[in-house]
Amino acid sequence: MAEPKENLQMEKIVSLCKRRGFIFQSSEIYGGINGFWDYGPLGAELKRNVKELWWHTMTRQRDDVAGLEATIIMSPEIWKASGHVDTFADLMRECPLTKKRVRADQVEPQSGTVIRYAGIFDCKGEESLIVNLVKEFAPAINTPQSLEDLFRKHITDADVKEMNPELFEQAKDNPGKLNALKRDIAPNYYAQSGQFKSFAVMLQAGKPVESARKLAEQYYSQKTDSFILLGESVEKIEDSINFHPESGVELTEARPFNLMFKTYVGPVESEDNVAYLRPETAQAIFAQFKNVLETSRQKVPFGIGQIGKAFRNEVTPRNYTFRSREFEQMELEFFIKPDEVIEAIHGSVATVPETGHPGEPQPNWGWQVWHQYWVEERVRFYESIGLSRETLGFHRQTSEELAHYARACVDILFKFPFSKKDADGNIAGDELEGIAARSDFDLSQHQRFSGKPMGVFDEELRAAWAKLPKEKQDDLWRRYYENRKKYLTKMARTDETPEQIQKQATDDANGLARGQYIPHVIEPSAGVDRLILALIANAYSETTKTDDKGKSETIYTMKFHPRVAPIKVGVLPLLKNKPDLVKKALEIRDLLRPWMNVYYDDGGSIGKRYARQDEAGTPFCVTIDFDTLGEKPELLDTVTIRYRDDGRQDRLKISEVRDFLLSKIR
Ligand code: ATP
Numbered sequence: 001m002a003e004p005k006e007n008l009q010m011e012k013i014v015s016l017c018k019r020r021g022f023i024f025q026s027s028e029i030y031g032g033i034n035g036f037w038d039y040g041p042l043g044a045e046l047k048r049n050v051k052e053l054w055w056h057t058m059t060r061q062r063d064d065v066a067g068l069e070a071t072i073i074m075s076p077e078i079w080k081a082s083g084h085v086d087t088f089a090d091l092m093r094e095c096p097l098t099k100k101r102v103r104a105d106q107v108e109p110q111s112g113t114v115i116r117y118a119g120i121f122d123c124k125g126e127e128s129l130i131v132n133l134v135k136e137f138a139p140a141i142n143t144p145q146s147l148e149d150l151f152r153k154h155i156t157d158a159d160v161k162e163m164n165p166e167l168f169e170q171a172k173d174n175p176g177k178l179n180a181l182k183r184d185i186a187p188n189y190y191a192q193s194g195q196f197k198s199f200a201v202m203l204q205a206g207k208p209v210e211s212a213r214k215l216a217e218q219y220y221s222q223k224t225d226s227f228i229l230l231g232e233s234v235e236k237i238e239d240s241i242n243f244h245p246e247s248g249v250e251l252t253e254a255r256p257f258n259l260m261f262k263t264y265v266g267p268v269e270s271e272d273n274v275a276y277l278r279p280e281t282a283q284a285i286f287a288q289f290k291n292v293l294e295t296s297r298q299k300v301p302f303g304i305g306q307i308g309k310a311f312r313n314e315v316t317p318r319n320y321t322f323r324s325r326e327f328e329q330m331e332l333e334f335f336i337k338p339d340e341v342i343e344a345i346h347g348s349v350a351t352v353p354e355t356g357h358p359g360e361p362q363p364n365w366g367w368q369v370w371h372q373y374w375v376e377e378r379v380r381f382y383e384s385i386g387l388s389r390e391t392l393g394f395h396r397q398t399s400e401e402l403a404h405y406a407r408a409c410v411d412i413l414f415k416f417p418f419s420k421k422d423a424d425g426n427i428a429g430d431e432l433e434g435i436a437a438r439s440d441f442d443l444s445q446h447q448r449f450s451g452k453p454m455g456v457f458d459e460e461l462r463a464a465w466a467k468l469p470k471e472k473q474d475d476l477w478r479r480y481y482e483n484r485k486k487y488l489t490k491m492a493r494t495d496e497t498p499e500q501i502q503k504q505a506t507d508d509a510n511g512l513a514r515g516q517y518i519p520h521v522i523e524p525s526a527g528v529d530r531l532i533l534a535l536i537a538n539a540y541s542e543t544t545k546t547d548d549k550g551k552s553e554t555i556y557t558m559k560f561h562p563r564v565a566p567i568k569v570g571v572l573p574l575l576k577n578k579p580d581l582v583k584k585a586l587e588i589r590d591l592l593r594p595w596m597n598v599y600y601d602d603g604g605s606i607g608k609r610y611a612r613q614d615e616a617g618t619p620f621c622v623t624i625d626f627d628t629l630g631e632k633p634e635l636l637d638t639v640t641i642r643y644r645d646d647g648r649q650d651r652l653k654i655s656e657v658r659d660f661l662l663s664k665i666r
Pocket of ligand 1: 322328329527528529
């Protein structure tokens with residue numbers, strides 16, 4: 001079996017992250033815990049900056065978005081309504097030997113030699129004629145039929161006598177009966193002892209067949225102590241996704257595996273007290289929709305944003321922090337009017353521009369323009385923190401990929417060092433964020449499960465509806481009715497009849513005339529940790545310098561955008577042992593500290609200190625030298641600003657430093 005090729009770039013990034021304190025393995029001193037990561041001093045700052053920027057951009061800088069901070073554990077009813085209890089599952093396959101699971105859609109194709117066993121013959125600890133017979137012919141026995149044939153061919157009259165003297169006595173004078181008895185002994189014996197459950201291994205590179213045999217013995221010994229391996233065969237297999245990447249053992253069939261972490265609320269561990277750690281932050285937003293609407297004085301269209309932890313018991317956490325079991329999300333649910341409502345009020349729904357940002361929100365936007373708007377807004381966000389469009393990719397989900405209630409979903413991808421190349425050598429990237437148009441599914445589900453109305457009243461709709469010509473009313477009514485019926489039919493409980501569904505859809509459509517509807521939603525849902533990893537991968541840069549003596553050294557620079565950089569400025573006195581320089585440097589540190597994250601460093605040569613800040617990704621260093629103190633009078637109270645990315649230096653008045661830095665980091 002081919003070993004997966006190590007990703008050198010990722011290895012370097014992981015090593016720098018640990019060395020410089022961006023990311024550590026959780027519980028490292030106890031050997032770590034798979035799928036969990038801690039952020040060290042620099043990582044914590046980076047993460048905080050990213051979340052702050054998201055919050056600022058998505059809520060504070062907008063009039064139409066309010067924030068929420070909900071609990072991680074919520075009523076389990078929420079997860080029934082959302083569909084997570086029934087369907088939040090990955091199809092996964094298991095190594096039958098090690099019990100390790102992998103996601104069915106994530107097994108890498110492998111090629112190699114496969115040794116397969118058809119099953120075993122259980123000797124039940126005995127040495128018998130039949131056991132000896134099976135031993136002799138074991139490699140050729142690969143089906144129940146071949147075991148029966150073997151018995152029929154090789155069992156003699158004398159053997160029958162030895163195995164079952166009583167039956168032999170009754171049949172010995174009747175050749176027909178004796179033959180039938182012989183024939184029956186075999187299947188009887190097979191039924192007790194033959195177990196045709198196959199086991200196969202793709203050989204690790206350079207390993208002998210014996211190693212596969214050992215694994216097969218380990219596997220079958222879980223069932224019985226004494227057995228004979230049956231039907232060994234060898235075949236070459238190309239590009240198979242049926243073998244476990246580590247053990248090489250053939251995987252079980254795919255089975256669904258729910259990804260939610262379960263726990264109990266209160267002291268009694270009973271089914272009634274089961275609760276889940278939230279697998280996404282979004283559902284709390286739907287559950288609190290009415291409270292936020294009523295307290296924030298918002299009107300549809302408006303959004304609710306939330307940042308917080310989410311937990312998924314991922315089958316195969318991988319690619320460093322990319323797929324973790326505990327992670328953070330930044331989610332916005334942006335509630336909009338259904339297209340029928342827009343049409344009732346404005347006569348028509350705005351057309352969607354072919355590409356690009358549709359501009360400032362307009363009252364006649366339907367779900368398609370809003371969806372495009374949010375995709376473009378999110379791309380602008382990524383660009384504003386240093387991820388250029390070239391580093392991103394886009395994937396518009398196909399109708400097969402879309403959830404049944406979703407109308408569209410665009411994933412924004414980032415080209416990670418581990419992202420795969422397609423046949424033409426292009427890298428699409430891996431998902432950073434998904435922007436989904438989720439119709440009115442979520443609020444409708446919570447309305448049905450909680451029994452609380454999730455609709456809104458819109459005076460503009462009520463007034464407009466009354467003025468519509470009858471044909472227009474009928475047309476809009478019918479379209480709204482059909483959408484509601486489709487949803488209600490799809491999600492119907494087993495006790496709901498088609499008549500009840502039609503009645504409900506009719507009631508819902510009748511609501512339009514009274515100005516009532518359930519809002520639709522556009523959901524930009526981003527992962528904090530994936531974004532941190534993207535920013536780190538994007539910032540990572542190394543150069544090798546060779547000095548006059550031929551000694552080479554690799555220099556690492558983390559080229560973070562100043563907005564996200566963990567440390568904004570390093571404040572460095574030229575020399576540590578000159579009290580006047582140190583005093584001035586400390587004054588500058590204290591001047592900047594209320595405004596940004598400052599790192600004061602007076603240890604080692606100035607070159608070493610610059611290099612340390614480059615590795616931490618600090619975009620600017622301020623150096624206090626003798627000119628600052630007035631050695632050249634015209635330079636009194638000026639400092640050197642050094643730029644991380646090109647090593648350039650400028651001279652600036654101390655009084656200008658703060659505003660200069662703020663203009664760069666905000
Ligand atoms: P994937 O297909 O990669 O499993 P998803 O489509 O299930 O992701 P969503 O449910 O849409 O992801 O979650 C929204 C965002 O949350 C994702 O775009 C991603 O950034 C983040 N996210 C989801 N699962 C994980 C995870 N296991 N570890 C880190 N981030 C995650």
